[in-house]
Amino acid sequence: xxxxxxxxxxxxxxxxxxxxxxxxxxxxxxxxxxxxxxxxxxxxxxxxxxxxxxxxxxxxxxxxxxxxxxxxxxxxxxxxxxxxxxxxxxxxxxxxxxx
Amino acid sequence: xxxxxxxxxxxxxxxxxxxxxxxxxxxxxxxxxxxxxxxxxxxxxxxxxxxxxxxxxxxxxxxxxxxxxxxxxxxxxxxxxxxxxxxxxxxxxxxxxxxxxxxxxxxxxxxxxxxxxxxxxxxxxxxxxxxxxxxxxxxxxxxxxxxxxxxxxxxxxxxxxxxxxxxxxxxxxxxxxxxxxxxxxxxxxxxxxxxxxxxxxxxxxxxxxxxxxxxxxxxxxxxxxxxxxxxxxxxxxxxxxxxxxxxxxxxxxxxxxxxxxxxxxxxxxxxxxxxxxxxxxxxxxxxxxxxxxxxxxxxxxxxxxxxxxxxxxxxxxxxxxxxxxxx
Numbered sequence: 001x002x003x004x005x006x007x008x009x010x011x012x013x014x015x016x017x018x019x020x021x022x023x024x025x026x027x028x029x030x031x032x033x034x035x036x037x038x039x040x041x042x043x044x045x046x047x048x049x050x051x052x053x054x055x056x057x058x059x060x061x062x063x064x065x066x067x068x069x070x071x072x073x074x075x076x077x078x079x080x081x082x083x084x085x086x087x088x089x090x091x092x093x094x095x096x097x098x099x
Numbered sequence: 100x101x102x103x104x105x106x107x108x109x110x111x112x113x114x115x116x117x118x119x120x121x122x123x124x125x126x127x128x129x130x131x132x133x134x135x136x137x138x139x140x141x142x143x144x145x146x147x148x149x150x151x152x153x154x155x156x157x158x159x160x161x162x163x164x165x166x167x168x169x170x171x172x173x174x175x176x177x178x179x180x181x182x183x184x185x186x187x188x189x190x191x192x193x194x195x196x197x198x199x200x201x202x203x204x205x206x207x208x209x210x211x212x213x214x215x216x217x218x219x220x221x222x223x224x225x226x227x228x229x230x231x232x233x234x235x236x237x238x239x240x241x242x243x244x245x246x247x248x249x250x251x252x253x254x255x256x257x258x259x260x261x262x263x264x265x266x267x268x269x270x271x272x273x274x275x276x277x278x279x280x281x282x283x284x285x286x287x288x289x290x291x292x293x294x295x296x297x298x299x300x301x302x303x304x305x306x307x308x309x310x311x312x313x314x315x316x317x318x319x320x321x322x323x324x325x326x327x328x329x330x331x332x333x334x335x336x337x338x339x340x341x342x343x344x345x346x347x348x349x350x351x352x353x354x355x356x357x358x359x360x361x362x363x364x365x366x367x368x369x370x371x372x373x374x375x376x377x378x379x380x381x382x383x384x385x386x387x388x389x390x391x392x393x394x395x396x397x398x399x400x401x402x403x404x405x406x407x408x409x410x411x412x413x414x415x416x417x418x419x420x421x422x423x424x425x426x
Contacts, residue, residue, distance in 0.1 A: 006259045013263040020196070020269035025276070028176040028192050035191065039199065042159050042265070047203055049158070053151075053256045054207075055416040 005052050008059035011067040015090055016045040018074050022083050030080050037087045044094040051098050066093055129363045136351045136370055140246075143344040143377070145212060147250060150337040152208045154262050157333060159198045161266045169193060196266065244408040247348030251396045252412065254341030258389060261334045267326045275319050282312045335385045342392040343377050349395060349405075356404065 023031060023038050031038075051057045070093065074086040164172075177192040289305045292298050298305075350373050354366065380388055399405040 005256075009260050013265070017263065017265050017268050017272070020265050021272045021276075024195055024269055024273050028180040028188070029182050031191055031195055032182055032188060035196070038196065042196075042198065043201065045265075046155070046159060046201055049155075049260070050204055050207060052260060053253060055252060055256055055413075058417070058421075 004059040004061065004064060005057065008064050008067055009049065009052055011064065011071055012045060012048060012094075015067060015071050015074060016042060018071065019083075019087060019090065022074070022077065026080070026083075033080065034084060034087065037084065037091060040091045041087050044091055044099060048094050048098045057098055063097060066097075129358075129361075129366055132363065132366045132370060133351065133354055133358065136347065136354065136373065139374070139377075140344065140347040140351050143340070143347050144246070144250060147254075147337070147340040147344045148208060148211050150340045151253070151257065152204075154257070154333055154337050155201075155204055157264055158262050159265055161194065161197060162264075162270060244352055244405060245412055247345055247352060248399050248405070248409045248412050250341055250348060251345045251392070251399055252416075254338055254345060254392055255396055257334070257341065258338045258392065262330050264326055264330055267329075268323075271319055271323050271326065275316070275323075278312055278315050278319065282309065282316070285309050285312065332382065335382045335388075338392065339380050339382060339385070339388050342388055342395070343380050345392070345395050346377065346380075347373065349398070353404065 019038065019041055023034055026034065048057075052059075070086065070089055073089065074083075077083045077086045173192045177189070180188065180192070182188055285305060285308055288298055288300070289302070289309065292300075292302050292305060300308075350369070354361065354369065380391075399409045
């Protein structure tokens, strides 16, 4: 149980860090466009961490795989739209699966 | 389903009920010794909750910046913006992201704490001589054990999932990325200059700038390592504090369980030993404390006195997890 949760959370932290890096790198106008979804992304990450610490979730290999795919997609996101798509993908996945 | 929080109140009550029941006996001094240990359990548990809360906040908090840095960043960002000027735009230009309050985390922490704060009120009642029946003591005893089991599992989960200071890391990554781009652009310019290209800067100026970028990169590496060290330190502090709470809780509840068989001398020998053990829980030897935490958790899972409660707790958690599995 702990291993898959730990692996999942490590990748989710990578994704959250990468999202934050791309957001911080953006100019002010782009940040204005992204900020609500960026806020949702970090909030959902934080909530996911809480349910994992409370052991209210058992991550599956599918969850780990889904997060790896999100990480891969994000690494290739070079436009604002691609970043937004990745942000929304992260938010949606965590909401549907854990929250 | 919130397996962590609601059972705390009953659990804390149980500790005091166990302790209070001892006041009916003739040996009040013996009871008071156990109450001291119970209060220590409360103190260590509250400190553990504070540590967990601090860890959560640091994970998404922005790193501190100097006033000069905030001002300069604001000027650069704001003057290059084309959006309509608004309060939101100004605030965002000052700080790209300041995490808002997180109601779920806050509720979790407040509820946990409130159970322990309730501990004092129950203690005051005991001082007034209010006593509770044996049947209730027995029923509540299982809940008292759950307090310790919960803290042990929380500690175990935190240890397995170290904190990541997302904004701290991201800001270093952004700066490293920018420095690398500047360096590679500069290298191209230096090569062009050496090949006789007409570039406004002199070769010594370019080389000086390159040295500055190399120095900056080294500083950023130091900052990165410092962040990783702070993450590890915060992890250790939190796990150590949780382990202290577990160690005291386990001892108190086991002592309360054997209360009738223990002499005052035995209790008075055990408690200083326990407190001495706790004072030895520092960050100097984190691995040995991790081993201690693992050993405590193993005891809770295998010791006949504990394992039913531990299993019940895990079953509740697994039930909550199962409800999320097939989405």
